[in-house]
Amino acid sequence: MYEHGVKATSVDDVLxxxxxxxxxxxxxFSGKNDLVAAVLEYQFEIVLGGIHEFRLDTWSGIRAWxxxxxxxxxxxxxxxxxxxxxxxxxxxxSPSLQRHVAEAFSRWxxxxxxxxxxxxxxxxxxxxxxxxxxxxxxxxAIQGGYLLSxxxxxxxxxxxxxxxxxxxxxxxxxxx
Amino acid sequence: MYEHGVKATSVDDVLxxxxxxxxxxxxxFSGKNDLVAAVLEYQFEIVLGGIHEFRLDTWSGIRAWxxxxxxxxxxxxxxxxxxxxxxxxxxxxSPSLQRHVAEAFSRWxxxxxxxxxxxxxxxxxxxxxxxxxxxxxxxxAIQGGYLLSxxxxxxxxxxxxxxxxxxxxxxxxxxx
DNA sequence: TACTCTTTGTACCAGACAGTACAAGACTCC
DNA sequence: GGAGTCTTGTACTGTCTGGTACAAAGAGTA
Numbered sequence: 001m002y003e004h005g006v007k008a009t010s011v012d013d014v015l016x017x018x019x020x021x022x023x024x025x026x027x028x029f030s031g032k033n034d035l036v037a038a039v040l041e042y043q044f045e046i047v048l049g050g051i052h053e054f055r056l057d058t059w060s061g062i063r064a065w066x067x068x069x070x071x072x073x074x075x076x077x078x079x080x081x082x083x084x085x086x087x088x089x090x091x092x093x094s095p096s097l098q099r100h101v102a103e104a105f106s107r108w109x110x111x112x113x114x115x116x117x118x119x120x121x122x123x124x125x126x127x128x129x130x131x132x133x134x135x136x137x138x139x140x141a142i143q144g145g146y147l148l149s150x151x152x153x154x155x156x157x158x159x160x161x162x163x164x165x166x167x168x169x170x171x172x173x174x175x176x
Numbered sequence: 177m178y179e180h181g182v183k184a185t186s187v188d189d190v191l192x193x194x195x196x197x198x199x200x201x202x203x204x205f206s207g208k209n210d211l212v213a214a215v216l217e218y219q220f221e222i223v224l225g226g227i228h229e230f231r232l233d234t235w236s237g238i239r240a241w242x243x244x245x246x247x248x249x250x251x252x253x254x255x256x257x258x259x260x261x262x263x264x265x266x267x268x269x270s271p272s273l274q275r276h277v278a279e280a281f282s283r284w285x286x287x288x289x290x291x292x293x294x295x296x297x298x299x300x301x302x303x304x305x306x307x308x309x310x311x312x313x314x315x316x317a318i319q320g321g322y323l324l325s326x327x328x329x330x331x332x333x334x335x336x337x338x339x340x341x342x343x344x345x346x347x348x349x350x351x352x
Numbered sequence: 353t354a355c356t357c358t359t360t361g362t363a364c365c366a367g368a369c370a371g372t373a374c375a376a377g378a379c380t381c382c
Numbered sequence: 383g384g385a386g387t388c389t390t391g392t393a394c395t396g397t398c399t400g401g402t403a404c405a406a407a408g409a410g411t412a
Contacts, residue, residue, distance in 0.1 A: 004268050007183035011400060021361050022401085028359095032400065080267065084323060088256065088264040091326045092180050098329075105327050133336050136324065140337035141313075144320030147260060148312065150267045151281045153274075160309050161316035168340055171347070186369060197391050198371085204389095208370065 001039050002082055006089050011035070037100055040090070043082040044104040048111065056115035057122065062169065066162045069142065073149055073158055080150035083108075084143050109135045116169075129172040141165035177215050178258055182265050187211070213276055216266070219258040220280040224287065232291035233298065238345065242338045245318065249325055249334055256326035259284075260319050285311050292345075305348040317341035 001009045011032050015025060029035045050068070055061035079085070083104065090097045112135035119125045145161030177185045187208050191201060205211045226244070231237035255261070259280065266273045288311035295301045321337030 005183060005265055007181060008268070010398075012398080023360055023362085023403095026401070078267075080264065085264050085268075087323060087327045088261050089181055091254075091256065092184070092261075102328050105324065136333050136336040137317075137340040140320030140324055140333060140340070141316055142320065143323045144316030144318065144337075147263060147319045147323070148281065148316055151263050152278050157312050157316060160312040161320075164313040164316070164344055167347075168344060171343075187371085188369075199374095199390050199392085202371070 001036065002043065002085065003079060006036055006039075006086065006093075033094060033097065036090070037097060040083070040086055040097070040100055040104065043086060044107070047081075047083055048108060051108075051111055056112065057118040057124075059124065059170075059173075062115075063166065066166060070155060070158060070162065073146060074155050078150050078153045078155075081143060081146040084146050085150075105139070109139055112138055123174050125172050126174045134169060134172060137168060138165050141168075177212070178219065178261060179255060182212055182215075182262065182269075209270060209273065212266070213273060216259070216262055216273070216276055216280065219262060220283070223257075223259055224284060227284075227287055232288065233294040233300075235300065235346075235349075238291075239342065242342060246331060246334060246338065249322060250331050254326050254329045254331075257319060257322040260322050261326075281315070285315055288314055299350050301348050302350045310345060310348060313344060314341050317344075 011022075011025065014020075014035065015022060025035075029038070051065065054065040054068070056065060073080070083101075087101050087105070090101050109132075113131040116125060116129070116131035116134050120127070120129055120131060125131075141161045141164060145158035145165075148157035148161070149155055187198075187201065190196075190211065191198060201211075205214070227241065230241040230244070232241060249256070259277075263277050263281070266277050285308075289307040292301060292305070292307035292310050296303070296305055296307060301307075317337045317340060321334035321341075324333035324337070325331055
């Protein structure tokens with residue numbers, strides 16, 4: 001589903017790939033939508049889980065995280081953000097999946113905002129920095145970078161976007 | 177296709193909506209892929225055509241353009257960028273459509289880069305500003321903003337992203 | 353052993369899908 | 383006005399789709 005899109009991946013495709021029978025599938029999932037929700041959950045878990053390897057409340061941690069995103073995008077063959085691609089396709093689908101997506105993005109944003117708030121407390125960010133807005137901006141840059149990089153099959157646009165995002169964060173750093 | 181996705185829109189759907197017969201369709205298009213390519217072309221034409229209403233080589237023009245993007249996203253019911261959504265779905269499809277997408281994005285980027293180069297010539301941007309990088313960053317912010325805004329059905333994230341993009345451009349402005 | 357409840361394999365279904373066949377209508381040019 | 387080309391409507395085909403039916407296998411238990 002990540003590679004070919006949700007719509008383009010049939011239940012039968014999944015069954016073949018997993019080596020399961022149909023009855024098994026419909027025993028554990030109520031239908032395709034249920035599976036899609038599970039995939040979404042799974043992908044978000046990976047993305048959000050990956051974040052915790054980094055100390056996002058330090059400048060070097062943020063940089064390391066950005067680098068890991070770049071490496072991942074290249075290694076996976078420019079297939080885009082595991083959740084970004086799903087998001088676009090599902091944003092036009094059933095409301096329940098839609099809510100799922102929105103909520104997952106909020107969680108992601110909150111993790112960033114929390115880290116930035118922590119940086120503010122540690123006086124790495126200036127007092128009037130706005131963590132929530134900075135988190136939103138950063139996430140936008142990441143997603144936009146993924147999209148351009150995927151469209152062009154080139155890591156450069158994403159590098160540029162993340163570098164700009166980092167610069168933008170740095171403009172809110174505390175100066176002593 | 178913009179509303180429901182390419183895969184989710186059947187040829188028959190298109191025929192019903194257009195009031196055309198099947199033979200008519202296959203007379204003018206070699207198949208669904210051909211239609212998709214035309215849709216992509218059409219959407220890019222609209223997006224790129226809309227740009228020319230603005231003087232992107234002025235600060236106020238850029239701001240006006242950004243505002244128009246925001247208004248459009250809200251008016252169209254948070255359906256995302258007309259080309260961004262297609263891009264994501266098609267980036268996993270046939271290589272010919274893929275190339276189409278990549279090329280169209282390059283055109284978009286070039287328009288921005290040209291405008292920024294012009295600003296540099298007019299000494300609105302500092303001499304060491306890099307139009308191509310700035311254009312890439314701006315485009316990333318736009319696409320990322322669209323994506324978040326669509327996922328959350330809220331204009332705020334896109335506002336934030338565009339405001340940050342504008343600020344980022346302004347950091348390269350010439351100081352006299 | 354016999355009785356359950358859970359889990360799985362196989363065959364099947366009705367509808368949607370992209371695309372084709374073919375003939376008939378419309379138009380152009382001599 | 384007629385031959386030939388361009389355009390269109392209708393019916394059809396084979397394949398794929400998500401989902402169901404149903405029976406059999408397996409696991410637990412008294």
